[in-house]
Amino acid sequence: xxxxxxxxxxxxxxxxxxxxxxxxxxxxxxxxxxxxxxxxxxxxxxxxxxxxxxxxxxxxxxxxxxxxxxxx
Amino acid sequence: xxxxxxxxxxxxxxxxxxxxxxxxxxxxxxxxxxxxxxxxxxxxxxxxxxxxxxxxxxxxxxxxxxxxxxxxxxxxxxxxxxxxxxxxxxxxxxxxxxxxxxxxxxxxxxxxxxxxxxxxxxxxxxxxxxxxxxxxxxxxxxxxxxxxxxxxxxxxxxxxxxxxxxxxxxxxxx
Numbered sequence: 001x002x003x004x005x006x007x008x009x010x011x012x013x014x015x016x017x018x019x020x021x022x023x024x025x026x027x028x029x030x031x032x033x034x035x036x037x038x039x040x041x042x043x044x045x046x047x048x049x050x051x052x053x054x055x056x057x058x059x060x061x062x063x064x065x066x067x068x069x070x071x072x
Numbered sequence: 073x074x075x076x077x078x079x080x081x082x083x084x085x086x087x088x089x090x091x092x093x094x095x096x097x098x099x100x101x102x103x104x105x106x107x108x109x110x111x112x113x114x115x116x117x118x119x120x121x122x123x124x125x126x127x128x129x130x131x132x133x134x135x136x137x138x139x140x141x142x143x144x145x146x147x148x149x150x151x152x153x154x155x156x157x158x159x160x161x162x163x164x165x166x167x168x169x170x171x172x173x174x175x176x177x178x179x180x181x182x183x184x185x186x187x188x189x190x191x192x193x194x195x196x197x198x199x200x201x202x203x204x205x206x207x208x209x210x211x212x213x214x215x216x217x218x219x220x221x222x223x224x225x226x227x228x229x230x231x232x233x234x235x236x237x238x239x240x241x242x243x244x245x246x
Contacts, residue, residue, distance in 0.1 A: 001114060035113065052105075056102050059098075
């Protein structure tokens with residue numbers, strides 16, 4: 001067994017925070033994988049507001065593809 | 073179903089998963105990262121989750137069209153090996169029985185073949201024969217009348233071995 005960080009998204013599913021990557025503009029992205037189904041995954045962006053960190057949605061398909069490339 | 077049709081079906085299936093992943097990534101939400109929590113998960117399943125993403129991407133023709141599923145899967149996994157070792161802070165992780173369980177889960181016979189061949193066996197059946205993972209047919213008197221290599225038997229054995237190892241380490245990863 002290993003220790004991992006997880007988070008529950010708005011769909012009520014718990015995801016493993018599988019990887020974190022930063023692009024050339026210093027934007028941070030996280031790859032989240034469903035804890036019960038490794039084929040089910042998504043990417044979120046990390047933003048900081050008032051010293052608090054949030055996982056937010058990506059803006060569009062282009063950003064998704066560029067972010068995805070950081071993980072493969 | 074012939075090989076090409078099967079590969080097309082796998083690719084199509086993975087393409088759909090990529091579209092689902094994209095839709096999910098674009099769904100508007102804002103979750104405070106303080107809601108993160110620490111959990112224990114099975115190590116092999118975690119490895120499978122790391123590999124699964126690249127495999128889905130590679131074989132979905134999402135990032136590169138017209139690619140051979142098998143070649144891309146192997147390439148993707150090889151690319152991930154070092155990263156996985158680093159992430160798990162375990163530099164001696166290699167393609168071995170450690171990986172077999174996750175790979176069987178993820179790719180069935182195809183995954184088992186990759187690991188077996190990496191360890192120098194001809195295929196997963198060859199590996200099962202060497203390890204003695206057989207399913208046996210018994211006669212009414214209980215004598216073995218037939219035996220053949222079986223991935224389910226291997227998987228059950230590896231799962232119980234992983235649990236034993238984990239218990240022996242006090243629940244820590246190897």
